[in-house]
Amino acid sequence: xxxxxxxxLGGLIVVLGLLVACPALSGCRPKAPPLVLTPPWQAxxxxxxxxxxxxxxxxxGSWDTEVERDPAGGGYVLSMWTNLPGASExxxxxxxxxxxxxxxxxxxxxxxxxxxxxxLRAAYAGGKVTITATKDGVGQPVPTVKLPKGLYxxxxxxxxxxxxxxxxxxxxATLNVIVTKxxxxxxxxxxxxxxxxxxxxxxxxxxxxxxLVGLGQKAWIAVDDPHQLVQYSSGSGAIISKxxxxxxxx
Amino acid sequence: MVWDSPGGILGQIGWGGAVLTLGLTAVxxxxxxxxxxxxxxxxxxxxxxxxxxxxxxxxxxxAAVLFPPALALVQVPLQSALGRWTMANLxxxxxxxxxxxxxxxxxxxxxxxxxxxxxxGIVPAGLARRSDGGPxxxxxxxxxxxxxxxxxxxxAIEAAVVLSxxxxxxxxxxxxxxxxxxxxxxxxxxxxxxLATAGLVTFAWSRSVGRGLVxxxxxxxxxxxxxxxxxxxxxxxxxxxxxxxxxxxLVSVTLVAYLVSLLRREARKGTDS
Numbered sequence: 001x002x003x004x005x006x007x008x009l010g011g012l013i014v015v016l017g018l019l020v021a022c023p024a025l026s027g028c029r030p031k032a033p034p035l036v037l038t039p040p041w042q043a044x045x046x047x048x049x050x051x052x053x054x055x056x057x058x059x060x061g062s063w064d065t066e067v068e069r070d071p072a073g074g075g076y077v078l079s080m081w082t083n084l085p086g087a088s089e090x091x092x093x094x095x096x097x098x099x100x101x102x103x104x105x106x107x108x109x110x111x112x113x114x115x116x117x118x119x120l121r122a123a124y125a126g127g128k129v130t131i132t133a134t135k136d137g138v139g140q141p142v143p144t145v146k147l148p149k150g151l152y153x154x155x156x157x158x159x160x161x162x163x164x165x166x167x168x169x170x171x172x173a174t175l176n177v178i179v180t181k182x183x184x185x186x187x188x189x190x191x192x193x194x195x196x197x198x199x200x201x202x203x204x205x206x207x208x209x210x211x212l213v214g215l216g217q218k219a220w221i222a223v224d225d226p227h228q229l230v231q232y233s234s235g236s237g238a239i240i241s242k243x244x245x246x247x248x249x250x
Numbered sequence: 251m252v253w254d255s256p257g258g259i260l261g262q263i264g265w266g267g268a269v270l271t272l273g274l275t276a277v278x279x280x281x282x283x284x285x286x287x288x289x290x291x292x293x294x295x296x297x298x299x300x301x302x303x304x305x306x307x308x309x310x311x312x313a314a315v316l317f318p319p320a321l322a323l324v325q326v327p328l329q330s331a332l333g334r335w336t337m338a339n340l341x342x343x344x345x346x347x348x349x350x351x352x353x354x355x356x357x358x359x360x361x362x363x364x365x366x367x368x369x370x371g372i373v374p375a376g377l378a379r380r381s382d383g384g385p386x387x388x389x390x391x392x393x394x395x396x397x398x399x400x401x402x403x404x405x406a407i408e409a410a411v412v413l414s415x416x417x418x419x420x421x422x423x424x425x426x427x428x429x430x431x432x433x434x435x436x437x438x439x440x441x442x443x444x445l446a447t448a449g450l451v452t453f454a455w456s457r458s459v460g461r462g463l464v465x466x467x468x469x470x471x472x473x474x475x476x477x478x479x480x481x482x483x484x485x486x487x488x489x490x491x492x493x494x495x496x497x498x499x500l501v502s503v504t505l506v507a508y509l510v511s512l513l514r515r516e517a518r519k520g521t522d523s
Contacts, residue, residue, distance in 0.1 A: 176343040185343040
């Protein structure tokens with residue numbers, strides 16, 4: 001009888017063990033202090049990075065960024081253009097000046113050998129993102145995404161956010177990111193290592209290496225103002241982008 | 251990998267993956283039979299032995315045949331719908347929370363499919379009616395063998411789908427056989443897991459439908475949480491891979507050990523009476 005009970009208990013323990021371990025493993029971390037973001041750029045700033053294959057050294061394309069004042073409010077419009085084999089994309093993210101919270105994303109991309117044209121508009125309001133999208137001019141069904149509590153950013157503004165973080169050796173943060181292109185959201189953890197000297201076509205910079213944990217991506221942000229994005233590697237280092245031109249604006 | 255159509259899933263399977271998988275499954279099933287063999291030795295058989303193997307073959311085949319449509323037509327659309335729901339309704343970007351309902355759905359689809367496959371094998375095995383005769387513990391053992399065969403069939407085709415592409419790229423890579431080892435070990439554990447859960451549900455079902463449903467519910471949860479934790483632990487790097495594989499192996503071996511202990515206890519009870 002005792003053995004029988006123990007047998008049933010065995011099965012129960014497996015289930016309960018899994019249930020109890022769940023919150024422990026799923027991220028019951030102590031609360032981090034609130035994140036303070038300081039935009040380091042001026043309106044009119046322009047950056048160009050050359051994107052290349054790190055193995056062959058062959059140039060793949062370009063990655064441009066630009067910052068402008070939002071004509072409708074006090075914030076900024078953060079723009080990106082990427083021209084790579086198989087994808088030419090342009091995005092404008094309108095953000096608030098205080099905490100870089102996005103209010104609007106406008107995206108246009110020509111993707112794949114068939115040069116499929118995607119146009120996307122994402123409005124951040126009322127605790128959710130409402131996305132409208134077209135593929136070659138045809139409307140696509142896109143679900144809404146509920147916004148997470150606390151700070152959140154659009155994926156298309158992510159490298160700008162890295163520049164506004166209070167980076168220092170040992171700094172860590174977990175950022176809520178909305179990937180509007182996929183109507184998903186995720187958390188990206190960043191960890192900063194010791195400052196490194198990085199030489200790129202635009203010059204030699206002392207940089208904070210910022211690792212995007214688990215994504216195989218790393219950004220090198222200049223230690224000095226205006227904290228330019230000096231170098232960026234993705235695909236676990238397979239693709240590397242290097243700053244070739246920087247204009248701080250008027 | 252194409253999981254959105256049965257043909258796409260089957261299209262992943264190559265000869266190398268199929269042969270490797272059949273080998274792994276044969277080893278797992280043989281070990282299971284060996285561990286529960288004492289149950290064979292006592293009392294008159296409820297039906298000729300060939301009917302047991304026929305039943306096992308039917309349930310193995312049914313599970314293998316049902317795997318692609320169950321995944322492509324039920325699990326993937328269900329998980330996709332749940333994913334959209336979590337994105338639209340949960341105010342968090344924490345993947346550990348967002349993926350929970352999505353991952354739990356895997357058990358919700360796969361465990362009932364394995365039970366259905368096991369039930370398909372029960373009839374040809376001559377175990378459909380309790381009045382078919384033979385000592386109760388032997389009937390139970392045979393039913394569990396048929397159920398375990400369904401689990402093995404499910405695990406086998408899943409392993410073939412997962413291992414075939416890895417086999418193609420893995421051996422071509424400089425790591426050779428060594429590069430394949432983590433995937434093979436993981437699938438070995440997964441086959442044990444599928445066999446154990448299907449065997450446990452069939453064990454409970456053979457005693458009463460009510461117990462069977464309770465066991466099914468419990469093992470749906472266990473299955474979902476196993477996948478969930480495997481995803482939570484999974485990170486790049488050898489340490490995380492080892493942790494994930496150890497975790498899956500531990501749960502799988504615990505479940506199969508529990509099933510073996512239940513069968514041995516029934517065999518002892520049968521011998522005593």
